[in-house]
Amino acid sequence: MASVAKLASELIRRPSRAGIDDYRPVLSVLEDWLAARSLPHRRLHGSSGELVGLLVEIPGGRPGTWWALDACVDTAPYGDESAWSFSPTSGDIRGNWLLGRGAADSKLAAAMFCHIAADLMPRAEALHGGLAVLLDVDEHTGGFGGARAYLADPQAARPTGVMIGYPGLDEVVVGGRGLWRSTIAVHAPSGHSGASRTVVGAISRAAHLVRLLDAAELPGADAASGFPLPPKLSVTALHGGQGFSTTPDRCDLNIDVRTTPAFDAYDAETLIRKAVSELDAELPAPKPTEITPVASWPPFRLADDDQPGAALLTAAAEAGLAVRAKTAGPSNIGNLLAAEGIPATAGFGLPYEGLHGIDERAHLAELPKVYSVYQRAVLRLLRAG
Known part of the structure; x- marks a missing residue:
């Protein structure tokens, strides 16, 4: 040896x-x-x-x-x-x-x-x-x-x-566990942070999306399937804005979903799209939120x-x-x-x-x-x- x-x-x-x-x-x-x-x-x-x-x-x-x-x-x-x-x-x-x-x-x-x-x-x-x-x-x-x-x-x-x-x-x-990963681009009107008109910026919209994702219900472990772990969703990155005087018109998120036989890539994407639809309905913006899948493994x-x-x-x-x-x-x-x-x-x-x-x-x-x-x-x- x-x-x-x-x-x-x-x-x-x-x-x-x-x-x-x-x-x-x-x-x-x-x-x-x-x-x-x-x-x-x-x-x-x-x-x-x-x-x-x-x-x-x-x-x-x-x-x-x-x-x-x-x-x-x-x-x-x-x-x-x-x-x-x-x-x-x-x-x-x-x-x-x-x-x-x-x-x-x-x-x-x-x-x-x-x-x-x-x-x-x-x-x-x-x-x-x-x-x-x-x-x-x-x-x-x-x-x-x-x-x-x-x-x-x-x-x-x-x-x-x-x-x-x-x-x-x-x-x-x-x-x-498998994975399904995507980037999400959240849009909003840009504006001056000191303006008299209130603007819901992209970061605020992104924060609301994070709350929706954190509240999403995922199934637990399915013992009958022989797979002992449950699925898991994580927001792993959030980028947007620069300086102090401007509310940005875009904020980008990275989403990582760990999948199981009972909650696969299709289920993960469906959950994310549902949360995005809720965001765009509750806090409308001139441009829809964009989801870009980047990786999927079983x-x-x-x-x-x-x-x-x-x-x-x-x-x-x-x-x-x-x-x-x-x-x-x-x-x-x-x-x-x-x-x-x-x-x-x-x-x-x-x-x-x-x-x-x-x-x-x-x-x-x-x-x-x-x-x-x-x-x-x-x-x-x-x-x-």
Whole structure:
């Protein structure tokens, strides 16, 4: 396991903040490591030609389905670096903790999955189908360019299922709420804030819309559906106006709705449009309020016997771990895969602290056990054909 930790350390020492840093240095570390072990790999590019990841492909010697391991090597930003007790690009190991941004999410998983591919290579002839390892660098942007490029690549075998290496030792994430997102442009007449005539400005109209949305009734969790989480609506941004003397003629809102099987994207859009219609009826304006949908992903939840979740949970139990299946509140690449009809797990890994925050670190004492669980799960899938 020292080799896994060493590779992860080298990755952490190459800054790869999403949308900020050049991804080529961190991917070059992986390319050098893979090339030194003669593991077949290639670069993936987005629709504009940008580098979005690496794909490792280990074909089996017998016919069968392909499975994939996925870990991102881009990261969240550092935040206030002066608040860290060590460098965000440390990569050091102190008291069994691997330190630095990406230690938890998800450079350690990337290093682990590369080693699993290397372990698998000498015995691939006896296995069915094949194993792909996706190492993507467009995850924390929310664009998921690496996953999209992988699925769109005509040369790549389409995976039957994917295991995503997000951290956390106690749970295998087998589901997640979906989302429906939109921007809303609220209009109003502009005017001078000191004018004798009262003007209901765009900000006031937007505030009224926020109150309508906050008061909207959403269904609770539907236990009968097997999906344990309720839907959720959030206003995540509000922008409008400048200075003090003018009431603005436009205010823009961002709306995020987390969806479930019982409250899907259609229901979310219907609720938003109803609130907007109420706003325009109660506080008329010269121009109707505009809704622009920007993203929609379905919720997903694997059944108990669905692969690859069943293989991962079984392997964890065989390793003596008390691991439960979990449906996550946030969305993730698993939702993107669900939209493509590809089942996925989206989390099982090492214990961690500071994910996306200050002093991110991952605990290495459990690395041998986590590694063994993923390796067993992969072998079970590839031996089954």
